[in-house]
Amino acid sequence: MKGERKRAAGWRRIAAAVWRSPSDPQIYGDLEIDATNLLAFIDEARSATEVRVTVTHAVGKAIAHALAEHPDLNVRLHRGTFVPRESVDIFFVVSLASGEEVSGVKVVAADQKSLVEVARELVARVERLRGGEGELTNRTSALDRAPLWALRPALRFGTWLTADRNIDLKRLGLPRQAFGSAMVSSVGMFGVQKAYGPLASLYRIPIFALVSEVTVKPVVVDGDIVARPMLTMTATMDHRYLDGSHAARLARSVRAYLESPSAYEPPIESSAMAEVSGHD
Secondary structure, three states, X not given: OOOOOEEOOHHHXXXXXXXXXXXXXXXXXXXXXXXXXXXXXXXXXHHHHOOOOOHHHHHHHHHHHHHHHOHHHOEEEEOOEEEEOOOOOEEEEEEEOOOOEEEEEEEOOHHHOOHHHXXXXXXXXXXXXXXXXXOOHHHHHHHHHOOHHHHHHHHHHHHHHHHHOOOOEHHHOEOOOOOEOEEEEEOHHHOOOOOOOOOOOOOOOOEEEEEOOOEEEEEEEOOEEEEEEEEEEEEEEEOOOOOHHHHHHHHHHHHXXXXXXXXXXXXXXXXXXXXXXXXX
């Protein structure tokens, strides 16, 4: 995704001057979404493709969809200037070692992939990650060996090279723009219904979303109180990138996708049909 560089202006320019890379400018929000259609779509996708699509995958795809609809927010901040990102990339946090360790996978151009494609890619790459392979494995191993007094300057320098200067040092375990356009993690697997994640300075992203456990709650539909499966997703946002109006635009796009994913996704192709198509 290409575009012209745009100098930060107005409130976003003031925010960039007032705050350091994010230690202070965190704002918080949450969305409560009727997950009826989403869960039905996920069940259909799992049945047809045998890919373990999850709510977390769907939230990541929804954020990618929203950033694609609002490309002025798919940017990185460098020296007071908003630089358009080359693509909409979503970083998914994953748990390892029975939840005792965490790592992650960045899905490049997530907005251009179907939800099933995103899930299939994540499942395959997480399996490799748990086997000791992956884009952050070498980096994590090197950091584990580094003394604590050296970690802070090492992380700052590495982030400056790969995120600010946009240099790819993947061969050294330092991939360019490692955390993509936004980050997604799940706390639903732990039975948590609402939590907020912190934005670390090394992420260089505007949004960190946490996905809760889907729970059945009473809601009002057409004037009647009914039980519906409700999904709560929370977001920690960097105020230097976006204010209330920007967050509202993103939230509308995310909600629209999650409440009716079939309206934005291609028809689900079964695994058998996909194999036939692959041989044509």
